[in-house]
Amino acid sequence: MTSILSIKDLRKTYDGGFEALRGATLDIREGEILALLGPNGAGKTTLISTVCGITKLTSGTVTVGGFDIQSEYRAARGLIGLVPQELTLEPFETVFNTVRLSRGLFGKRRNDALLEEVLKKLSLWDKRNAQIRELSGGMKRRVLIAKALSHEPRVLFLDEPTAGVDVELRKDMWEVVADLRDSGVTVILTTHYIEEAEAMADRIAVIAKGEILLVEDKDHLMQQMGQKELEVQLTDTLAAVPEALDSYDLRLGEGGKSLIYTYDTRAERTGITALLNDVAAAGLTLADVQTRQSSLEDIFVTLVNDARPQEAAQ
Amino acid sequence: MNWTAIAAIYRYEMARFFRTLAQSFLSPVISTSLYFVVFGAAIGSRIQEVEGVPYGAFIVPGLIMLTVMTQGMTNASFGIYFPKFMGTIYEILSAPVNFLEIVIGYVGAAATKALFIGVVILATSALFVDLTIAHPLAMVLFLVLTCVSFALMGFIIGIWARSFEQLQLIPLLVVTPLVFLGGSFYSISMLPPFWQTVTLFNPVVYLISGFRWAFFDQADVPVGLSLLAIAGFTALCLAIVGWIFRTGWRLRD
Ligand SMILES: Nc1ncnc2c1ncn2[C@@H]1O[C@H](COP(=O)(O)OP(=O)(O)O)[C@@H](O)[C@H]1O
Ligand SMILES: [Mg+2]
Numbered sequence: 001m002t003s004i005l006s007i008k009d010l011r012k013t014y015d016g017g018f019e020a021l022r023g024a025t026l027d028i029r030e031g032e033i034l035a036l037l038g039p040n041g042a043g044k045t046t047l048i049s050t051v052c053g054i055t056k057l058t059s060g061t062v063t064v065g066g067f068d069i070q071s072e073y074r075a076a077r078g079l080i081g082l083v084p085q086e087l088t089l090e091p092f093e094t095v096f097n098t099v100r101l102s103r104g105l106f107g108k109r110r111n112d113a114l115l116e117e118v119l120k121k122l123s124l125w126d127k128r129n130a131q132i133r134e135l136s137g138g139m140k141r142r143v144l145i146a147k148a149l150s151h152e153p154r155v156l157f158l159d160e161p162t163a164g165v166d167v168e169l170r171k172d173m174w175e176v177v178a179d180l181r182d183s184g185v186t187v188i189l190t191t192h193y194i195e196e197a198e199a200m201a202d203r204i205a206v207i208a209k210g211e212i213l214l215v216e217d218k219d220h221l222m223q224q225m226g227q228k229e230l231e232v233q234l235t236d237t238l239a240a241v242p243e244a245l246d247s248y249d250l251r252l253g254e255g256g257k258s259l260i261y262t263y264d265t266r267a268e269r270t271g272i273t274a275l276l277n278d279v280a281a282a283g284l285t286l287a288d289v290q291t292r293q294s295s296l297e298d299i300f301v302t303l304v305n306d307a308r309p310q311e312a313a314q
Numbered sequence: 315m316n317w318t319a320i321a322a323i324y325r326y327e328m329a330r331f332f333r334t335l336a337q338s339f340l341s342p343v344i345s346t347s348l349y350f351v352v353f354g355a356a357i358g359s360r361i362q363e364v365e366g367v368p369y370g371a372f373i374v375p376g377l378i379m380l381t382v383m384t385q386g387m388t389n390a391s392f393g394i395y396f397p398k399f400m401g402t403i404y405e406i407l408s409a410p411v412n413f414l415e416i417v418i419g420y421v422g423a424a425a426t427k428a429l430f431i432g433v434v435i436l437a438t439s440a441l442f443v444d445l446t447i448a449h450p451l452a453m454v455l456f457l458v459l460t461c462v463s464f465a466l467m468g469f470i471i472g473i474w475a476r477s478f479e480q481l482q483l484i485p486l487l488v489v490t491p492l493v494f495l496g497g498s499f500y501s502i503s504m505l506p507p508f509w510q511t512v513t514l515f516n517p518v519v520y521l522i523s524g525f526r527w528a529f530f531d532q533a534d535v536p537v538g539l540s541l542l543a544i545a546g547f548t549a550l551c552l553a554i555v556g557w558i559f560r561t562g563w564r565l566r567d
Binding site: 053100 | 322325329396401402404410411
């Protein structure tokens with residue numbers, strides 16, 4: 001698959017001297033849904049703003065559809081639709097006018113039939129002549145999406161599309177995103193909920209402190225995420241894993257003083273009870289037992305812990 | 315040039331104006347009428363003529379300039395400040411447009427509104443006094459250039475301002491005094507010699523004088539100087555706008 005958006009070693013230092021992006025590198029494939037997952041303050045919005053031309057980059061390169069965002073900004077920006085994190089709309093403007101402005105701004109010929117289609121898809125057609133201030137939060141978010149879609153982008157950024165949205169509307173949003181992908185648009189969305197990334201994305205990129213820590217297929221990631229390790233410390237020293245324990249696929253710990261078992265926390269049976277029984281049956285004596293999360297899981301735990309206080313404050 | 319984008323900005327800005335057309339139309343009509351009642355009737359009964367022009371007619375060019383300058387400036391400054399304040403500027407910054415296109419869209423709309431109001435005042439004035447325009451083409455040129463240059467200045471103020479207070483600061487502290495002291499309602503030859511000299515440092519004097527010349531074929535300062543002043547002011551505003559364009563000053567972090 002070809003990459004539609006390519007970010008290389010992107011750095012952004014704000015005027016105050018704060019470095020919000022510290023060499024972020026990320027390739028996004030045409031047609032995928034990529035979730036940019038990270039706690040508040042990780043640099044998600046900064047990354048999007050820089051790609052879209054709202055903030056100036058300090059160093060690095062970004063290309064969209066092969067066009068450099070600085071030297072070929074017209075071609076690059078023409079491919080991008082942006083749905084910002086904040087519900088920024090002019091309260092006294094009507095839905096249709098604001099959507100038509102967006103299309104015009106991107107240099108696209110007037111096409112009211114297309115706008116009608118977009119508004120219908122987002123269940124906004126009935127509200128086309130309503131003023132923005134009359135709309136609910138969920139509808140305002142959809143107006144922002146309609147604005148972004150009005151100029152037929154190939155890449156769509158959704159910055160925290162479900163922030164401050166109740167459970168019901170969150171599900172609606174997930175459907176909207178799935179529809180978009182089906183229509184061939186590449187979608188990059190940010191979130192600080194793992195569950196949300198899991199529900200919507202094909203791939204997940206984790207960002208923290210201005211760096212992309214990893215990019216993985218969602219399925220692969222989720223599989224790894226559930227994994228934990230159980231380390232059984234022994235009084236004896238072993239040269240090899242006893243044959244009787246072969247079925248558990250164990251590793252020998254440091255110095256042969258322990259056995260390490262990897263299991264899936266989300267499986268119906270973890271196999272721990274059986275393992276411990278079999279260890280005893282093999283004539284080994286347990287000195288201690290400890291469990292730990294895979295390093296990936298650690299990342300997520302930190303992420304979630306970082307995200308929680310802000311959520312409570314909202 | 316992305317003309318579609320320019321047209322989109324222009325139309326969007328004008329739509330706001332047309333939504334409140336009655337108000338946009340009525341307020342200059344009413345305020346002009348009031349000026350004629352106050353200046354024309356009250357003062358005009360004591361000052362019969364200024365340099366051979368009946369006082370009622372004499373104040374018309376100044377009145378138009380006064381309104382057009384403040385309207386052009388406030389329209390443009392508000393026009394660009396409001397999206398900054400609301401956050402909707404994100405869309406303009408992320409659109410495939412350059413700064414020149416943004417300026418043409420916003421300044422063009424603000425200047426058009428000011429021009430519209432100027433024409434309404436001219437028409438209203440014609441109901442009160444006899445008006446002849448000696449140099450119609452020059453009149454239109456001065457009027458349009460004034461609308462555009464003050465809209466440009468307003469645009470710069472709107473980009474510079476970080477609060478509503480700042481937005482009103484320069485118009486209130488600098489422009490309004492200069493405009494009122496710029497000879498809108500009097501000829502500077504009516505002032506004592508010392509103040510005549512001081513007044514010549516006020517750029518607005520040149521604009522009003524030139525505009526008045528287009529009506530009555532008489533001016534406080536040579537009309538060439540007036541043209542130079544308005545052209546210079548426009549060029550200065552354009553240069554500042556160009557610099558903002560290159561640096562992204564107060565627009566892009
Ligand atoms: N305009 C700005 N000036 C200075 N610092 C900023 C600015 N915008 C964001 N930051 C800082 O950059 C960091 C990343 O912010 P942001 O990209 O909004 O994070 P996220 O969207 O992941 O929550 C934060 O620490 C934030 O305080
Ligand atoms: Mg953010």
